[in-house]
Each structure stands twice: as C-alpha cells, then as structure tokens.
Amino acid sequence: MLSFNNFKEIDQSALDQVVKERQSLIKREFEHFLQQEAQAVDERVSAGWNFDYSSIENFLTSVEPQRQEWRDCLGVWSQELDPLTVELFPYFEDETCIAHWIILSFKGNLRCHAALAYPKERSERLPLVIAQHGAGSTPEHIFGLIKPHGAYHSYGRHLVDAGYAVLAPQNVLFGPPRSRLHRMALLLGTTLAGLEIRKFERLLDYVETLPDIDSERIAMWGLSWGGFYTLTTLPVEPRIKVGINAAFFNHRVSKMLLDDPLFSSFVSGGEQGEHAYIPGWLTKFRDSELMSLACPRPVQIQAGKADSISWHPLVVEEFERSKVHYEKLGVADRLELLLHEGGHEIKVNEGLDFLAKWL
16 A cells, blocks of 8 residues: 555545555554453453452452442542422322322432332332333333333333332433533533433432332332443442343443444444443443442343344353352342343333342
8 A cells, every 4th residue: 555655756546545545544453452452351350350259248348449430430420419409290190100200409400300100009118119211211101101012011100000119210312412411521520321320319319218218128120221220320329229121231342342233333323322432431341340339239131132232142141240249149049131032122020020029
C-alpha cells in the first residue's frame, strides 16, 4: 500500500485510495487491540480479586473493595438529595388489587416515578418485589394493562395475586433518548444507570417506611433492560435479598464487543445501545463477577434459547463461572439457571416458585 517513493507524484485517485486503505488498517488495528484487551478481563480478575471462601462473612469482606469499585464504575449518584416528599395518585383498582402511582422528590426537577400495587386482602406485612421493565416498556406492561399476553405475561399482576407488593419504577424508554442522557451524565462523572439506580434506592427508602411492607423481604425481578438493572443493582444494594434476571445475563465481552450472527451485539447498535457502555465495565467485571457481588443471595437467571440477545452456550459458560462462588460457599442451591426453549420473555411460574422458596 505504501510502496510509492514520492507521494507528491501520485495522481489524486491513487492518493485517495492510499489514504482510505491506511485508515482502514488503523481502524482494524484499533478494534482488534480493544477486543483483545477486553478479552484479557480473565487475567485482571485473577490479579485483582481476593475471594475468601472460608465463611460467608469473610467472603463478603473480601469482595467489599470491588463492590465499591462497581458502584464507582456505575457512577451511582452520590450528591445529597432533596428532602423526601411524596405524591400519591390513583393508578388502578379491581376486585383483588389496588395500585397507586407515586412520585418522590430526588434532586431539583428530577423525580422518581413508580407504580406500587398491593393485594386488597392482607393480614400481615407483605414481601416486596421490584418489578423492572425493559428499555421499550413500562409498568403498564408489567401489570398487563398493555399486551397482557406479551413478553411480560402480566407478571406484576401474578405477583400481586400471589401475595406480594409490587414496586414498578418507570425509567426512561428507548435507546436514543437513553443514550443522549447517558452522554450528558458522563460529563458529570455519572451515568444514566448510576442515576436510575440511585432512584431505586430512594424508592426503597420510602417503601421501607410503609407499614404494609416487610423491609426484610425485598426482591428484584426484571426483564431485558430490567434484567440489566437486576444484575447491576444487586451488587450495590444489600436491601435486595433475592434476584431474578430475565433475558439479560450474558457473556459480557461477546455481547458488548463482538459481531456474531448467533446473537445481537451492542457494538453495532449506535444510539440504540450507547447507553449500555458503562466506563470501565470490563476492567474487572464480567457478569460472573457481578454475580459474585450478589452472592450468597439467591438469584435465578432466566434465559431463552430462542432469544437473539444471547447465544445460550455462552450463557451457560458464564453461569458456570458464577456458580463457582456459590459452590465454594456451600450455597449452590441459591443460584439457578432456567434455560428454556422460549425467547425474550418472563417465565412467570418458575419465578414465582423461586420467590416462594427464598423470599
């Protein structure tokens, strides 16, 4: 390509071709370098983590530095919040369920929005499930007010019928608006995820004060980008005792950086997936390391073989890495992979069974 002796003697079309080919080479070198560096996360985990499996208490102490690193990585909003104020509005009601829309103060004009639903008949304090929608859905999908037989299968309503209180936060929808906000947040040392996780924490601050809620029995169950929040929030929020991650858990390096016909990747998604890029994520954390920060709490991973967001053998590979932590602590039964034949969806009955066992 660079065999010319004097670039001043090359005609314009040939020079344009040389520049184009040089740029292609440099871009490919960069991409290969970054992929190789990301795939070296195995070495960084080996060098940077000091797991102590001698007891659960010692294990939790041994991963505490990484728990804080993950919180810093997300840029969870750390500035002081405004005093807590609460607004309640009717949301929906029928023979067995009553729900309110709640708006809490956060900081300035930014507020927390969520639906909170209860079974009408209750004789004791209720366990709470944070039911988190995905990037293109809303609490209305969770409760079956929209597409009751869609991917969510009205699981929020099934939870209420099973005797749970359900908190369904409303996040920003769709990739491009989320990515725009993510870019703005990066300039302030945070991320959109870091802000939304802090909003979850404020919502928990409020619901913990409610007389009908058992604050010692809180779970989180999310689908798709709600699964992202289940995966990423459990490591930094110890009040969540049980997690169900539906249709997000993955082989993280492949999902973020590799184009493959077997699964969709964020790397070619442009604005649709830009908000998924958390600075420093792959410096030390695969999904299995985030699971180590959830350990020893019970977690069910729901993954569909027909779901294009992942390739199920890679999901199994990452699950096997996650399982090691639970096995070494003698609590292997607390981590479960529900690998089903379906697609990008909630498996309601299996999730309810898991909650009944552990919450």
